[in-house]
Amino acid sequence: MQSVKSEKSVIPLNITDQMNRRVVVSFPPQRIVSLVPSQTEMLFDLGVGERVVGVTKFCFHPAEARTSATVVGGTKNFNFEKIEALKPDLILGNKEENYQDGIEQLAEKYPVWLSDISTLAEALDMIRKVGFIVGCKDRADALATEIAASFAAVAAATALVPAAYFIWRKPYMVAASGTFINDLLGRAGYSNVFSHLGRYPVVTAEQLAAAAPQQILLSSEPYPFGEKHVAEFQAICPSAKIRIVDGELFSWYGSRLRHSAAYF
Template sequence: MTFTDVLGQQHAAAPEARIVSLVPSITELLCDLGLAPQLVGRTGFCIHPADTVRAIPKVGGTKDVNIEKIRKLAPTHVVVNIDENEKPTVGKLAEFVPNIVVTHPITPRDNIALARLMGGVFCAQQNADEWCDAFTRELAELESAPKGPPQRVLYCIWQDPWMTISRDTYIAHMLALIGWTIPEMGEARYPSFRWSEDVVAQIDQVLLSTEPYRFTEQHADALERQIGKPVQLVDGEMMSWYGSRALRGLRYLRRLADQ
């Protein structure tokens, strides 16, 4: 039996796989599926679960991967993501790693296919099925919950320059579950923008994410005074990490909508 990644590549079940994960959220998922003993490498941003990943060697960041470190670890599989990892880097890894497993969740429901792919390729299907059942129940509860008034929100991920997200992103699809929409800011998936009266007029509130930029309550207070619209700090991991943390992310969304 084989399992298909987002590029249509077929991967056979590999019970003895040596895995390098270059995707923080998927590193956490692999650990939660019981696969930590097979993880031989991770990025410095793979910080969850902390007690487990501490023993796994680092191989650089998601963008600045140390190719030679990975070569020395002799992985059979490297897990990558289209948004988080650079295509030229993945190409170099493919020269000596037998299996590159490519992922690209766009909607919350894509977490189900992601978990089944990881569970299938790395022979942790029972754990993956149990996680998928829990996620499916939580998603159904959120989708069927009464929606509050629609909100137009600007979700900020960076400043200097200010950057936001497009509607075709995982975060935007998460927000859509509670009836919150993202304004159009151009064709880029993560567009930059400048504050103006026109931008402020398009939104009901601003969400400042705690990652990748480390926005704080001080940033939120200052921006609220500047633009005269509500600004709140949100947990970036809960909003953008697919995989294990997405289950908690759905619960976090419910609380966000109830505020």
């Protein structure tokens, strides 16, 4: 009898992403390209890092991600030739962090699962769904449960502190309503003085002064705010407390959320 080399069985999995798109994935996927830094870190924490073959240049966590996998460009400028060479059987992207034209081009050839996250609940949903897709349902469920419990244990603030959260300089840009950062600000005990604006608006120094936040939070990313910028904002709002904050703990919606509640 002729011997046949056994291979790990692959099952077509018909699933829905957070954009309500139907995606057919070979289960379990063996060649994953992650186009979102926070989701890259999550994949490694779920124990499937050896199956991640492509990442972005911004996938800093874990440190080995950009050496064990091929860097396929940025979050908004993909190298399609590199991605094609990797022959991915799953690409993970995000509505906000990636660009529509690039995602649509990839979706013509590969299974592309998109997350769409503006709340903690949606982040936990993403963790559970991606965990299921990559064959790590139990680990993902445990991770999501751990994160949910950590936030539930944070005492609710008796009075929210009016604050402004800056993500960019020249021009000044803040996180406003409809963003994941805005949801976490409330959980950290803040009320967003720019919540009447949408998404990531440009604001002027005059608008900031008029909003009169008690605290101004300068994020470490995407703009690398540091102590040298404190005086600049103090001059605009002399009575406000200026704080440099860890942007990853306010905006990364994967496994890094395990550390956010304690930080807040």
